[in-house]
Amino acid sequence: xxxxxxxxxxxxxxxxxxxxxxxxxxxxxxxxxxxxxxxxxxxxxxxxxxxxxxxxxxxxxxxxxxxxxxxxxxxxxxxxxxxxxxxxxxxxxxxxxxxxxxxxxxxxxxxxxxxxxxxxxxxxxxxxxxxxxxxxxxxxxxxxxxxxxxxxxxxxxxxxxxxxxxxxxxxxxxxxxxxxxxxxxxxxxxxxxxxxxxxxxxxxxxxxxxxxxxxxxxxxxxxxxxxxxxxxxxxxxxxxxxxxxxxxxxxxxxxxxxxxxxxxxxxxxxxxxxxxxxxxxxxxxxxxxxxxxxxxxxxxxxxxxxxxxxxxxxxxxxxxxxxxxxxxxxxxxxxxxxxxxxxxxxxxxxxxxxxxxxxxxxxxxxxxxxxxxxxxxxxxxxxxxxxxxxxxxxxxxxxxxxxxxxxxxxxxxxxxxxxxxxxxxxxxxxxxxxxxxxxxxxxxxxxxxxxxxxxxxxxxxxxxxxxxxxxxxxxxxxxxxxxxxxxxxxxxxxxxxxxxxxxxxxxxxx
Numbered sequence: 001x002x003x004x005x006x007x008x009x010x011x012x013x014x015x016x017x018x019x020x021x022x023x024x025x026x027x028x029x030x031x032x033x034x035x036x037x038x039x040x041x042x043x044x045x046x047x048x049x050x051x052x053x054x055x056x057x058x059x060x061x062x063x064x065x066x067x068x069x070x071x072x073x074x075x076x077x078x079x080x081x082x083x084x085x086x087x088x089x090x091x092x093x094x095x096x097x098x099x100x101x102x103x104x105x106x107x108x109x110x111x112x113x114x115x116x117x118x119x120x121x122x123x124x125x126x127x128x129x130x131x132x133x134x135x136x137x138x139x140x141x142x143x144x145x146x147x148x149x150x151x152x153x154x155x156x157x158x159x160x161x162x163x164x165x166x167x168x169x170x171x172x173x174x175x176x177x178x179x180x181x182x183x184x185x186x187x188x189x190x191x192x193x194x195x196x197x198x199x200x201x202x203x204x205x206x207x208x209x210x211x212x213x214x215x216x217x218x219x220x221x222x223x224x225x226x227x228x229x230x231x232x233x234x235x236x237x238x239x240x241x242x243x244x245x246x247x248x249x250x251x252x253x254x255x256x257x258x259x260x261x262x263x264x265x266x267x268x269x270x271x272x273x274x275x276x277x278x279x280x281x282x283x284x285x286x287x288x289x290x291x292x293x294x295x296x297x298x299x300x301x302x303x304x305x306x307x308x309x310x311x312x313x314x315x316x317x318x319x320x321x322x323x324x325x326x327x328x329x330x331x332x333x334x335x336x337x338x339x340x341x342x343x344x345x346x347x348x349x350x351x352x353x354x355x356x357x358x359x360x361x362x363x364x365x366x367x368x369x370x371x372x373x374x375x376x377x378x379x380x381x382x383x384x385x386x387x388x389x390x391x392x393x394x395x396x397x398x399x400x401x402x403x404x405x406x407x408x409x410x411x412x413x414x415x416x417x418x419x420x421x422x423x424x425x426x427x428x429x430x431x432x433x434x435x436x437x438x439x440x441x442x443x444x445x446x447x448x449x450x451x452x453x454x455x456x457x458x459x460x461x462x463x464x465x466x467x468x469x470x471x472x473x474x475x476x477x478x479x480x481x482x483x484x485x486x487x488x489x490x491x492x493x494x495x496x497x498x499x500x501x502x503x504x505x506x507x508x509x510x
Contacts, residue, residue, distance in 0.1 A: 052411025262451025296474030
């Protein structure tokens with residue numbers, strides 16, 4: 001980076017807690033960041049907003065020491081800051097909570113929270129002191145029931161996210177970056193998290209909050225900075241700024257309809273499920289999914305929604321029940337489900353949905369290579385052009401179909417997972433949190449794609465924790481609670497309050 005220049009000061013002649021000035025970064029011929037500057041003051045929450053691939057992750061990697069900027073300066077408390085790695089950044093008081101969990105599943109909660117910052121004396125761990133510190137962090141999060149000795153691999157994704165947040169609290173970091181921290185949390189957990197963020201802010205911590213949920217940003221953030229194509233597209237105070245103005249800055253155009261509607265008419269039943277029960281979840285689920293229909297599945301974390309999707313695809317053991325496609329019972333084998341036109345987009349793209357070490361083309365087509373094979377040979381040019389067209393349709397930002405998945409942003413990885421089921425041309429699409437980690441403009445594209453699938457006669461099962469999208473996109477909504485399907489009604493008969501009441505088990509809602 002270039003030589004340090006003193007950062008600006010606020011009205012009280014006090015430098016910002018964090019100042020980034022003129023940061024630029026290239027990866028080969030690709031410009032990820034160009035002349036980006038932002039400030040974070042102690043005692044405020046700054047929203048960092050932008051589409052997938054806008055440069056948010058790269059900027060935060062510069063801050064965390066994972067990436068070195070080609071140009072620019074960083075300051076903390078007015079002093080030059082140039083971490084040579086993540087450990088040095090943590091020692092300087094910078095904590096990162098990434099969207100993708102970064103935990104050791106074989107270790108317990110306490111060891112994960114203290115990993116890399118253990119309390120020791122003369123070569124011995126101070127277990128009692130560590131335990132007290134972990135308990136303090138979990139109590140602050142409002143989850144005293146989360147036991148420090150529980151193996152992380154036994155926790156739900158929502159609980160694992162809380163372990164990540166507790167790790168930052170133990171660090172007593174001065175600058176904390178929250179990257180999509182609510183993506184796996186229940187509404188109750190989100191409210192607890194926001195309370196924690198406000199307490200940290202009131203205690204003088206500077207917070208950068210990254211989220212695609214604009215309603216969340218309004219609840220917890222003070223100011224905003226929008227990145228688009230690696231540059232700052234705008235910034236300001238959130239109060240008085242409309243959602244349309246922010247979205248326009250993000251996408252560089254006006255987005256008039258965040259929930260586009262494609263006309264479609266549900267037809268005859270295509271998928272029939274009868275008293276389906278897994279090893280633990282789901283429990284005795286029966287439902288019908290019709291051609292040309294979008295059926296939403298709502299519920300809290302742990303309600304059994306993901307388990308239902310995995311049971312339908314024969315990915316998990318089933319104790320009883322059967323699955324019929326077009327009136328024919330399908331064997332309890334994943335290959336049989338695929339052969340009958342069923343496809344799943346997993347909520348956990350990192351571990352289940354993608355092969356991170358392989359290319360975009362491989363991830364998109366390996367489940368259905370027949371269109372590109374002839375005489376035992378793979379026609380690579382034809383496959384490349386087909387994948388390139390899918391990338392264009394889904395607006396996947398990447399250098400080429402040969403680029404490895406692990407080089408893409410999280411949102412673009414999710415788009416590749418969706419491209420796979422588009423390529424398979426499946427008739428029954430099981431989408432488990434398909435818009436998780438997707439920016440506002442791309443969400444609109446995904447909603448339009450779902451509508452187009454329904455209009456083409458496909459049946460879509462849409463699992464989501466984000467009620468506004470279920471209410472706007474789905475023809476019917478099913479609500480699960482404690483592994484059971486409690487109610488299925490046309491969307492017009494639901495309210496968001498009614499869905500939540502049913503999800504927590506209120507008898508009058510069901």
